[in-house]
Amino acid sequence: MPTITLPNGDKKSFDKPVSARDVAASIGAGLAKAAIGAKIDGELRDLSTMIDKDVSLAIITAPKPGQAASPDALYLMRHSAAHVMAEAIQDVVGKEVLLAYGPPTDTGFFYDMYVPEGKKISSDHFDAINNRMAEIIKEDRAFTRYEQPGNEGLSRLKSEGNKYKVDNAERAMGMPSSVYKGGKPAFAESSTSSVANSAASSLSFYATGTPGKNWEDLCRGPHVPSTSRIGAARVMSLASAYWHGDENSDRLIRVYGTAFATQAELDEYLRQREEAAKRDHRVIGKNLRLFHIDETVGQGLILWTPKGSIVRKELQTFIAAELKKQGYTEVFTPHIGSLDLYKTSGHFPYYKDSQFPPIIERQTLDKLCTEGCSCADMMRRVEGVSQRLADGINERTRATTIAADRIMADDKLIEGFMLKPMNCPHHAKIFGSSPHSYRDMPVRLAEFGTVYRWEQSGELNGLTRVRGFTQDDAHLFCTEEQIPAEVQGCLSLVKTIFATLGMKEYRVRVGLRDPDSSKYTGSAESWDKAEAACIAAAQSLGVSFSKEPGEAAFYGPKIDFVVKDVIGREWQLGTVQVDYQMGNRFDLSYIGPDNKPHRPVVIHRAPFGSMERFCGVLIEHFAGAFPTWLSPEQVRVLPISEKSFDYADKVAAALRAADVRVSVDSGNDRIQAKVKVAADDKVPYMLIVGPNDEATSAVSLRIRGRANNLGVWPTGEFVRAISEEIGSRKTDYVLNQFIVYKKTSGGAKEMPL
RNA sequence: GCCGCUGUAGCUCAGUGGUAGAGCGCACCCUUGGUAAGGGUGAGGCCAUGGGUUCAAUCCCCAUCAGCGGCUCCA
Numbered sequence: 001m002p003t004i005t006l007p008n009g010d011k012k013s014f015d016k017p018v019s020a021r022d023v024a025a026s027i028g029a030g031l032a033k034a035a036i037g038a039k040i041d042g043e044l045r046d047l048s049t050m051i052d053k054d055v056s057l058a059i060i061t062a063p064k065p066g067q068a069a070s071p072d073a074l075y076l077m078r079h080s081a082a083h084v085m086a087e088a089i090q091d092v093v094g095k096e097v098l099l100a101y102g103p104p105t106d107t108g109f110f111y112d113m114y115v116p117e118g119k120k121i122s123s124d125h126f127d128a129i130n131n132r133m134a135e136i137i138k139e140d141r142a143f144t145r146y147e148q149p150g151n152e153g154l155s156r157l158k159s160e161g162n163k164y165k166v167d168n169a170e171r172a173m174g175m176p177s178s179v180y181k182g183g184k185p186a187f188a189e190s191s192t193s194s195v196a197n198s199a200a201s202s203l204s205f206y207a208t209g210t211p212g213k214n215w216e217d218l219c220r221g222p223h224v225p226s227t228s229r230i231g232a233a234r235v236m237s238l239a240s241a242y243w244h245g246d247e248n249s250d251r252l253i254r255v256y257g258t259a260f261a262t263q264a265e266l267d268e269y270l271r272q273r274e275e276a277a278k279r280d281h282r283v284i285g286k287n288l289r290l291f292h293i294d295e296t297v298g299q300g301l302i303l304w305t306p307k308g309s310i311v312r313k314e315l316q317t318f319i320a321a322e323l324k325k326q327g328y329t330e331v332f333t334p335h336i337g338s339l340d341l342y343k344t345s346g347h348f349p350y351y352k353d354s355q356f357p358p359i360i361e362r363q364t365l366d367k368l369c370t371e372g373c374s375c376a377d378m379m380r381r382v383e384g385v386s387q388r389l390a391d392g393i394n395e396r397t398r399a400t401t402i403a404a405d406r407i408m409a410d411d412k413l414i415e416g417f418m419l420k421p422m423n424c425p426h427h428a429k430i431f432g433s434s435p436h437s438y439r440d441m442p443v444r445l446a447e448f449g450t451v452y453r454w455e456q457s458g459e460l461n462g463l464t465r466v467r468g469f470t471q472d473d474a475h476l477f478c479t480e481e482q483i484p485a486e487v488q489g490c491l492s493l494v495k496t497i498f499a500t501l502g503m504k505e506y507r508v509r510v511g512l513r514d515p516d517s518s519k520y521t522g523s524a525e526s527w528d529k530a531e532a533a534c535i536a537a538a539q540s541l542g543v544s545f546s547k548e549p550g551e552a553a554f555y556g557p558k559i560d561f562v563v564k565d566v567i568g569r570e571w572q573l574g575t576v577q578v579d580y581q582m583g584n585r586f587d588l589s590y591i592g593p594d595n596k597p598h599r600p601v602v603i604h605r606a607p608f609g610s611m612e613r614f615c616g617v618l619i620e621h622f623a624g625a626f627p628t629w630l631s632p633e634q635v636r637v638l639p640i641s642e643k644s645f646d647y648a649d650k651v652a653a654a655l656r657a658a659d660v661r662v663s664v665d666s667g668n669d670r671i672q673a674k675v676k677v678a679a680d681d682k683v684p685y686m687l688i689v690g691p692n693d694e695a696t697s698a699v700s701l702r703i704r705g706r707a708n709n710l711g712v713w714p715t716g717e718f719v720r721a722i723s724e725e726i727g728s729r730k731t732d733y734v735l736n737q738f739i740v741y742k743k744t745s746g747g748a749k750e751m752p753l
Numbered sequence: 754g755c756c757g758c759u760g761u762a763g764c765u766c767a768g769u770g771g772u773a774g775a776g777c778g779c780a781c782c783c784u785u786g787g788u789a790a791g792g793g794u795g796a797g798g799c800c801a802u803g804g805g806u807u808c809a810a811u812c813c814c815c816a817u818c819a820g821c822g823g824c825u826c827c828a
Contacts, residue, residue: 239823641785676789
């Protein structure tokens with residue numbers, strides 16, 4: 001006698017077990033028709049799932065025309081599409097392809113498969129696979145679930161000779177894998193891949209059609225009722241992946257695909273991908289000559305060309321001005337620091353894998369050579385030192401105070417320098433170089449500081465993942481009471497800058513400590529206060545934020561910024577981190593009202609991450625069409641013919657005098673070609689000048705992407721308007737002024753209001 | 754770092770076991786023009802680097818480097 005509670009609170013009672021489909025039908029024929037799955041007590045299940053006890057139930061429906069599919073609906077469709085794709089691949093490429101693991105993802109799904117020697121999947125197969133998928137979807141075969149007792153199912157899988165499925169089954173049944181020998185945690189532990197319920201005394205299979213007759217797969221489900229409910233699906237790309245993500249294990253082919261409720265949505269998704277590809281900052285950066293990466297200089301090292309340098313510098317000037325308003329003081333520090341410094345800070349040897357190796361002093365090198373120390377010896381020595389220091393630091397981090405000199409005295413075998421991986425040690429030394437009273441706090445030291453990190457070569461990517469980058473860094477040395485206000489200040493800075501750049505959508509993640517872990521330094525009481533401050537600050541922003549326990553650094557809670565660009569992609573930028581540890585490591589203090597020394601808390605903050613990444617994100621956000629104040633070239637004057645070159649120069653000189661970045665296209669192309677080129681170069685304003693304009697001391701205005709051939713406007717007025725737009729970092733100001741001008745005046749000779 | 758794909762003119766890309774082509778860009782000439790490409794001529798390449806196979810390699814094989822797509826990683 002199950003009683004079923006619906007999402008609106010209604011209850012329905014039945015006198016015998018019913019399927020979710022039956023419940024949908026009892027509510028309405030329309031709902032039953034639209035239903036593709038069910039959420040039973042919060043868990044996504046097949047529509048055919050039988051219900052024999054009291055539960056809460058939500059029917060998952062295919063979206064109505066024009067409506068977006070729910071995440072649950074997409075999940076069902078994509079998980080089902082993975083089966084369809086796998087079947088299609090086995091039809092097209094061969095049954096020898098062994099299936100491993102095929103879950104849905106955020107944007108689609110993939111299926112990892114083992115392709116035996118002699119067989120190959122390539123993009124040449126995509127058309128055939130897509131066609132076969134379309135056929136299967138059209139055949140509208142039912143996804144039919146059936147269960148087999150665990151041992152029976154297992155021996156069946158073993159007889160089929162697919163060790164990957166055997167492994168999945170064994171894991172699902174809570175058994176140690178008899179086939180996978182790797183040491184890494186299994187991906188099969190995630191809920192999407194488990195093929196049985198937690199009890200797992202039986203295994204579930206899904207036939208795409210009739211069991212024993214049609215294609216089948218070991219699978220936990222759930223699925224849509226039948227293949228036609230998938231809507232539209234498509235194979236997207238190939239990549240390699242390892243079994244269990246373990247590089248010592250079998251190499252599998254990962255075939256990516258995606259599915260949507262309708263072909264129109266799939267087409268739209270593909271269109272968006274094209275749009276995103278067009279915005280690729282690496283492509284735009286090359287076309288617009290914004291930056292250059294030269295393999296002779298080194299991977300992941302950015303050469304900022306003149307145009308890109310303007311964008312970066314303008315951005316930096318803007319951020320610096322905001323920092324000044326907030327009471328920051330600017331400092332400069334060198335790009336390297338001695339190893340001792342990083343032993344104190346813990347960077348060496350803690351993070352040695354993500355840093356460039358030490359720069360050894362000539363004296364030390366000479367000494368080592370004289371001793372007959374080979375490179376291998378030296379590496380071992382560095383490793384040995386590293387290990388001992390790491391062990392020592394590990395032990396000591398539990399103590400509330402670590403005397404810097406104790407760590408520094410630990411080992412003098414290796415002396416030298418490191419390219420700095422962070423700016424904080426230098427800043428801590430600046431703070432520590434003079435006495436501080438509580439009356440001076442907080443001390444806010446800001447630096448656009450360049451740091452170097454050893455990113456794995458496969459991670460490097462344009463401007464967004466590099467080995468040398470300049471952080472918009474600052475360290476706020478403050479009292480514990482000042483934490484909330486300082487964190488708040490960091491967030492308001494971010495808000496101002498995002499607002500100016502038109503990045504309206506962003507969210508923050510507040511990383512909190514894992515309550516069950518003891519790896520954190522500092523007292524529970526301090527943590528509570530700092531976490532509360534971070535949460536309160538995030539709340540006050542008025543944007544969405546999430547609390548993420550376990551995501552804090554070991555030395556304090558943090559706030560991460562994730563910004564959404566105009567086409568909806570998210571980018572992780574910078575962080576604000578509260579640090580209780582650094583004051584101890586560097587033995588920093590300020591004198592409190594009690595005339596005794598106190599430890600300052602340090603807030604690290606680089607809200608935009610790095611200038612490199614932020615510029616990369618901005619290039620994609622604006623698709624290279626920067627607002628006027630950021631544009632490398634703000635105005636291009638296009639003379640109609642040689643006759644107007646002198647006048648064009650005069651116009652350009654007037655703009656230049658007003659600090660506008662302007663150039664003159666004095667090529668001998670026709671005006672059409674000059675307009676085309678200026679548009680390709682994404683110059684915000686084109687001033688077309690010919691004899692007519694010269695006669696009236698005017699310019700013919702054309703605005704990038706907004707309006708063509710706006711007609712004439714007095715030169716002086718344009719200079720005034722664009723100066724206003726640039727000075728206030730606005731967009732559209734010139735256009736708006738022009739519209740006002742056109743409305744209120746009859747022609748070019750009159751002045752606008 | 755691992756796997757796969759790629760590397761030909763400044764850029765985007767064709768192409769061939771007998772040492773190379775297009776379009777754009779660049780230079781020059783004609784054209785002197787009114788809002789998204791006027792016409793012509795020309796310069797420009799050790800075909801990523803190093804080995805090998807071959808009478809002969811840009812092409813086939815191996816290695817290296819770099820880029821791309823993934824995986825893993827990101828204090």
